[in-house]
Amino acid sequence: MEPVTHNVIRFKVEKPSGYRFVPGQATELSINQRGWEEEKRPFTFTSLNAWPNLEFTIKIYRDHPGVTNKLGTLKPGDGLVLRDVWGAIQYRGEGVFIAGGAGVTPFIAIFRQLREEGKIGGNQLLFANKTSGDIILKEEFSRMLGDHFINILSDRAEPGFEHGRIDSEWIRSKIPDLNRKFYICGPDPMVKDMQEALRELGIAGEAVTVEL
Numbered sequence: 646m647e648p649v650t651h652n653v654i655r656f657k658v659e660k661p662s663g664y665r666f667v668p669g670q671a672t673e674l675s676i677n678q679r680g681w682e683e684e685k686r687p688f689t690f691t692s693l694n695a696w697p698n699l700e701f702t703i704k705i706y707r708d709h710p711g712v713t714n715k716l717g718t719l720k721p722g723d724g725l726v727l728r729d730v731w732g733a734i735q736y737r738g739e740g741v742f743i744a745g746g747a748g749v750t751p752f753i754a755i756f757r758q759l760r761e762e763g764k765i766g767g768n769q770l771l772f773a774n775k776t777s778g779d780i781i782l783k784e785e786f787s788r789m790l791g792d793h794f795i796n797i798l799s800d801r802a803e804p805g806f807e808h809g810r811i812d813s814e815w816i817r818s819k820i821p822d823l824n825r826k827f828y829i830c831g832p833d834p835m836v837k838d839m840q841e842a843l844r845e846l847g848i849a850g851e852a853v854t855v856e857l
């Protein structure tokens with residue numbers, strides 16, 4: 646376990662033999678301790694199949710006694726229960742990735758895989774957070790994407806960052822060529838707002854991939 650931000654932890658987990666997934670997919674996890682085994686929550690793999698271990702990047706909600714709060718108290722060697730892999734977000738070609746907070750996790754795996762294959766190309770990541778301290782893997786995304794990594798902060802203006810919320814006008818200002826594929830992942834209200842913003846720009850249907 647290693648901190649990624651003030652409330653996000655990276656978990657390294659032993660990989661069952663033969664366990665494979667497509668970058669962007671998730672599994673339902675529970676904690677292998679009495680009373681927690683059936684408390685299943687979905688989390689996305691942020692490792693690649695070629696890595697010896699599985700990795701999860703998990704936002705810990707310390708404000709109530711749920712699964713993530715409990716995950717934040719685990720010690721090295723404590724057990725997790727893994728299940729089947731699933732998930733709608735998979736790479737379908739170059740495009741614009743829009744993420745809010747911990748919703749970026751499927752895009753971590755996708756971009757890491759593209760980097761491995763030398764195929765980052767013209768992909769772009771628009772990443773919305775409350776403050777710069779909430780940005781997950783800021784340095785790694787900057788290295789991978791350069792100018793194609795654009796952050797927007799909702800809570801306050803900070804030097805070097807865009808301030809506000811993502812809407813159709815903002816998308817248009819950042820993405821001059823809208824004839825692209827779009828990928829959205831974040832909290833439900835944000836996903837709905839982004840789908841609406843893209844609809845206003847005439848982008849819908851197969852051009853948009855969303856976690857269902």
Ligand SMILES: Cc1cc2nc3c(=O)[nH]c(=O)nc-3n(C[C@H](O)[C@H](O)[C@H](O)COP(=O)(O)OP(=O)(O)OC[C@H]3O[C@@H](n4cnc5c(N)ncnc54)[C@H](O)[C@@H]3O)c2cc1C
Nearest residue numbers: 671686687688689702703704706709711712713714747750
């Ligand atoms: C396909 C998929 C993949 C995901 N992958 C990831 C990932 O890789 N990393 C990641 O961090 N998250 C991921 N999530 C989100 C993750 O599943 C949730 O954050 C997790 O289930 C929360 O579990 P919990 O038991 O801690 O909170 P829950 O009790 O399930 O609560 C969930 C939400 O309700 C709020 N809430 C509920 N009760 C209270 C309360 N009493 N007080 C305050 N707030 C409350 C919490 O703030 C939280 O937003 C994914 C979700 C999906 C659907």
